[in-house]
Amino acid sequence: MKNALHITRLRSLLNLVENNHTKQLTSQEVSETTFYSYRNINRIFRSVFHKSIGRYIKELLLQEAARQLVYTDLPITDIAFELNYSDLQAFNKAFKREFGISPSKFRQQDQENMDAWIKAKLPEEIKQLDDLNYEIKSLPATRILYLTHYGAYQAPEIEDCWDALIEYADQQQLLQEDTKYLGEMLDDEEITKDENCRYNAAITLSPDAEVEVTGFFATKEIASGQYACFMHKGDYSKMDTLYEQIYLHWIVKNEFEVGNLPILEFYLSDEETTPKEELLTEIYIPII
Incomplete structure (x- = not known):
């Protein structure tokens, strides 16, 4: 898609949907945000993402439901109502259509799979777990400039995403000595399909940095939060x-609960001058 106006308005739509998908967005809100009729922006959205706006919102809602089933003890009824389903039957039907299994069986299956995984992994990994160090850190709210990649987290196309971001930031003279480089993982690969x-x-941006945002580039503030920090x-x-070791370590030895914030990876090394085996990455797992 080369039309700059389409791209800018599509970026506005993505921001609206991803920040408000647990609310019931109206077609008027979508139109007011994108300056297109709902029908026209939906056509543009479908041509880029191969799904309708409504379908994308439903996927985000059901992925959030699955995440809560895995990481919280909330009753299924509470999860359904929190995500704007009018009744439990409608939620169960939508969830089963998306994941091929009912919410209750999904939660039970996840626990059974985790128990089996721990049993299989524990004997061979226990020494490594004893040596696994981490710190509890509180991160302040942080303003960022970002570009989103849609697809598997290990996909080589992420490099293209980084190249585009660095070039764009350099053109706007945003790269400073204290600039930090980070990845924000918004989805759980065990729940969300790779392509989604x-x-x-x-x-990172300084609070007073002036940024001209165009195309799919965007700025936002990452909320402050508490994290368990591991070094790779x-x-x-x-x-x-x-x-794997992080989650096994938590399950076996700690009582942390995974928070709602995204996982963050801070890349501390210069890839141009650092051998691959020496690259340092801080992994931040949100906890509550």
Whole structure:
């Protein structure tokens, strides 16, 4: 899509939907945000994402429902009503259509799978878990410039996303000595289909930085929060092993509950001058 106006208005629509998908958005709100009729912006949205606006909102809602089933003890009825389903039957039907299983069985299956995974992993991983260090950190609210990649978190296209972000930030003279580079994982790969996962390649901005936002580039403020922070040393492609150890460590030895904020990865090394085996990444897992 090369029409700059379409891109800017589509970016506004994505911001509206992703920040308000748990509310019941009206066609008027969509039209007022994009300056297009709902019918026309829906056509543009479908041509880019191969689904309607309504379908995208429903996917986000059901992914949030699945996340709450996995990471909280909230009753299923409460989850359904919180996500604007008028009755439990409608929620159960929509959830089963999306995931092929009822909400209650989804929650039960996840716990059974986790128990089996722990049992299989624990004997071989226990020494590594004893050596796994982390810190509890509170991050302040942070303003960022970002570009979103839609797809699997390990997809090579993420590099293109980063190249575009750095070039754009450099053109606007936003790269400073204290600029931090981070990735924001908005979805859970165990719940969300690979093609629907959202990854924000981002740089931090000073509070008074003036940014001209065009196209799919956007700014926002990451909310303050508490995190368990782990350090990874080595190739980015090998971080999955540490993620496994993190969640196993929590389950076996701690009583942390995963928070609602996205997982963050802060990239501390210069890839141009640092060997892959020496790359340092801080992984921030939100906790409550």
